[in-house]
Amino acid sequence: MLTNYLKIAWRTLQKQQGFTFINIFGLAVGLACCILIMLYVLDELSYDRYNEKADRIYRVHSEIKFGGNDMHFAVSPDPVGPTLKKDYPQVEQFVRLHQRGTWLVKRAGEPTNLRENDITFADSTLFDVFTLPLLAGDPKRALAEPNTVVISESAAKRHFGTQNPMGQPLLFNNNRTFKVTGVMRDMPMNSHFRSDFFLSMLNDDYTWGQWLSNNHHTYIVLKPGTDAQVFAKNFDAVIQKYAGPQAVQMIGSTMDQFRKAGNRFDFWLMPLTDIHLYSKQQVELASNGDIQYVYIFSAVALFILLIACINFMNLATARSAKRAKEVGVRKVMGSERHQLVGQFMTESVLTTTLAMLLAVIIVAVALPGFNAISAKQLHINQLISPYRLPLLIALPFIVGLLAGSYPALFLSSFQPISVLKGTINLGFRSGSLRSGLVVFQFMMSVILIVGTIIVYRQITYIQTKNVGFNREQILTINDVYPLGKQAETFRQEVMRLPGVVSGSISGYLPTPSARSDNAFFPEGQIDQKNAVSMQSWGVDYDYVKTLGMQITAGRNFSRTFGADSSGIILNESAAKLFGGTDIIGKRIVRFDDPESKTTKLFTVVGIVKNFHFESLRKNIGALSLILDANSGSASFRLSSTNVPVLMKQIEAKWKQLTPGQPFSYQFMNESFDEMYRAEQRIGTIALTFAALAILIACLGLFGLAAFMAEQRTKEIGVRKVLGASVTSIIGLLSKDFLKLVLIGIVIASPIAWYTMNQWLSDFAYKIDIEWWMFALAGILAVGIALVTVSFQSVKAALMNPVKSLRSE
Known part of the structure; x- marks a missing residue:
């Protein structure tokens, strides 16, 4: 019977070639879209699930409302992990990560550095928490001693080629030597953070024990059976016991008084597998996805597939006049309705099977372009995994049955007498369902x-x-710290080139990056009511001019004022928190260390117009500029129309002062x-x-x-x-x-x-x-x-x- 169904179905498809092509091609495109989106969605949902303990790993987040800021951090104080491990038996293990950004790396004795991204300090427990297999080295000891580093397989090839890297020294930033004690497999792409270099946390230049500073990404592993929500209730006691005393030292109030004043300081746990799609915290290790897009694209895939199915149903029922007499004759000859349904369903499944074969070809051809658009590394062989292949095989049958069910029931319901007399009405106006399906198709198209x-x-x-500064024609040169004391010389040399308007050396630029806030107070008013939490950027005299910022009150830093070494410029948001433009000439205090009560006094010399230094998803927060030597990057405003020639001249100046150092640059509008x-x-x-x-x-x-x-x-x-x-x-x-x-x-x-x-x-x-x-x-x-x-x-x-x- 099935063989007979298939023969008739094949002949019918051949006989109606135009409609067959429209059906197969439409279904193929719909199925191809569905497969591509399925690959995208499954990849998004797979993040961090490669970790064997993924269901028990949580990241400790901080929520702080203080000094006019409401902050949601993916980082937490450095003592959180060790304290939880020590005080609570439910915590199996912890690890802290402290990302240090981009560093220059080379083999000891080599003349040329390579610019490496995402250099990360990690505790020796890294491999107890995350599943990062080592190809060489002992995971228990790899980061247990100072001056040790674990590198990825790719990094080993870049720096050592075919040589064995174990025990070999690597020089970081031209001044810090680390011994390679482990080589790990490259981290999977579906991880919420990736790094090629993990350095021992024992070498992290940090003042430890700061409960009021949030700078470390802390992960804990809970023991099997532990309820994370119940465990998180312990955070109040942790904050009272450990953070409370430091709060008293800093602002002279207890945590209870702190909270009663409308402030907040809390910790909470986020499951590891939720980070990529659900975390919208500040100071993430890398850009995350968004569950909204997963929902949106899943809906788009479903709607496109439905549109393709609707096409099939519409065309099948619309062609019913052509097949009405066939149905009538078959019924007169003794065919049962279930046999007719079987015949039409076979035609439907055959059509969708052919469409699926064409869809797989379309996916294979379109996948490189889709990867380029979506920034993914999806492969066609991912379709044949043990979990996806059955779905792929079942899909044409599911779609065939879905799309073919109504036409099959519709066609098989014709009464032979009415059909053979020609009294059956198949006009456009009688096809109310068909009309509804066309409405649905274009409704979804208009929404898209x-x-x-x-x-x-x-x-x-x-x-x-208008983001408050002029980001056009600003060249940013990265990692200028190898210049050392020659940084100012480099700036002056570049300034002499035709086409360079102004230049600045600074470690801070108005693009999102991991930066921390400090607590500031009006002089003589160090209490929580007068606190202002804001970022403090170290800049030079020409920073405001180079970036095209506008001083709205007071003045810019000037070399003619020797006292500007203790001067400070506030943005409008910060000035408002301190009382407005009347703040010019007044002094404010920055709290640097609550334990030693180290403070620094600044005089407000100017107010800069608000500029966006974070994503436009956020309102402009409080910010201050101070004079400070920081050679993280150099920025130059250009006016030249022949930028390629000017770039070669700037690179020549760079190589003259820093031979063997990589020349890395980008334009600020690109960074934005x-x-x-x-x-x-x-x-x-x-x-x-x-x-x-x-x-x-x-x-x-x-x-x-x-x-x-x-x-x-x-x-x-x-x-x-x-x-x-x-x-x-x-x-x-x-x-x-x-x-x-x-x-x-x-x-x-x-x-x-x-x-x-x-x-x-x-x-x-x-x-x-x-x-x-x-x-x-x-x-x-x-x-x-x-x-x-x-x-x-x-x-x-x-x-x-x-x-x-x-x-x-």
Whole structure:
């Protein structure tokens, strides 16, 4: 029986080649989109699950409300991990990570450094917590001693080639030597942090025991059976016992008084496997994903697949007139309804199987481009994993049964007498379900179009918004600390080059990075009521000028004022917390160390206009600038139109002063755009899938329009004989479809508004959702539908009426 079903199904597909192509191609594109998004979503959901203890690992987060700031940190005080391990038997192990950013690394004796990213200090317990297999070395001892480093397999190849790196020295930043005591496999890509170098925490230059400073990423492993939420209730006692005394030393109040004043200082636990998609904390180890996008893309995959299935259902039921007599004859000859259902379901599954084969080919071809857009490293062989292959095999059957169920039941329900007499009504207006499905298709298409428009408008707004400084034509040279005392010489040499307007040496730039806040107080008022928590950036005299910032009150730092070494410039947010512009000339105190009560006194010399130094998702916080020698990076404002030539000249100056050191640079506008690379990727992916959804919907509309034109051939012939114009006939055939598209637009608009309004709520600075965005989406949908339908309408309208009526 099955063989017979397959033979008939194959012959039917061959007989109706046009509709077969539309069905298979539409389903193939839908299935390919679904597979690509499935790979993306599964990769996002897999983060950190490679760790054997993943279900028991938690990161300790800090929440602090103090001095006008409400901060949510992915870091915690350095004593948290050791204290929890010591005081609570539920804690099996802990590890702290302290990321130090980019350093220069080379083999001892080599003349040239390599610039390495994400240098990380780690406790010796690193390998007890995370599953990071060592290819060489003892995981228990690898980081247990000072001046030791564990490197990745890739780093070993970069620095040692085919030589054995074990026991070999590596020089970091030209002044710190570490011995290689372990080589680990490269960390998986689906990890919320990655590092090629783990240095012993014993070498971290840090003042230990600071309960009020949050600088370490702390992970704990809870023993099996421990309820994390119940365990987290112990944090109040930990804070009272350990942080409380330091709070009294710093601000003269207990933790109870601190909280009663409306402040907050709390710890909480985040499961390791939730970090990538759910954490939106400050000071993350790397950029995270967002569970919203997982939901959105999962919905997009489902909707695109539904649109493809709807095409199949529409075309199958629309072609029912062609098969009505076949059904009637089969029933007269004795076929049971279940046999007809089996036949039509076989055709459906065969169609979807062929579509799946084509879809896999499309995925294989599209995957490199999709990886480039999504910044992933997905592979086609991921489809044949033990967990995914069964789903891949089952998918065409599921889709085939879903898409073919209604047509099968619909076609098999025809009464043979009605069919053979020709009294069955299969007109457009009788197909209410078919009309509803067309409405659904274009509703989803319009939602995707509106979403894409709003995403791109928000990205454009971010890129063009006045951020309080001029980021255009600013060259940033990274890692200038190898220059040492020659940093100022380098700045002056570059300043002499034609096309260089100004230059500054500083370790702080208005782009997101891991920075900590300090507590400041008005002189003589060191208490929690007068505290201001703000960042303190060490800059030079030319920093404000080079970055094009605006002084709104007071003045900039000046070399003519010797007292500026203790001067401070506040941004408008900080000045407001201290009382406004009247703060000029007054003195404020910075608390550096609560244990020793070390403080430093500054005189406010100026107020700088607020500028964005973090993502536009956040409001501008309090910030201060002080004069301090910090040679992390050099910034130069350029005016040259021949930038490549100027860059060669600057690089020559660099090499002259620092032979063998890498010359690494970027332009500040590129750094700024990098903050929103995720949104740009999301926008591109959304645009691609919106276009594909519309393509699939139009394929179905094209086939449906062809059928309707064919069904009304004789009607068109009569109308033309009676004097109807081509334009009126095109309007006659198009209006029914356009009504459905317009209904889809009306339904889609409030859904799209709500969805995108939720997405924009993550941004402190955002665009307004305006009416023209929906109008543009509607015009695009109507235009595309009209072009699709008009092709068939024009073809039908131009047909010779003699040919259409000669059979009457």
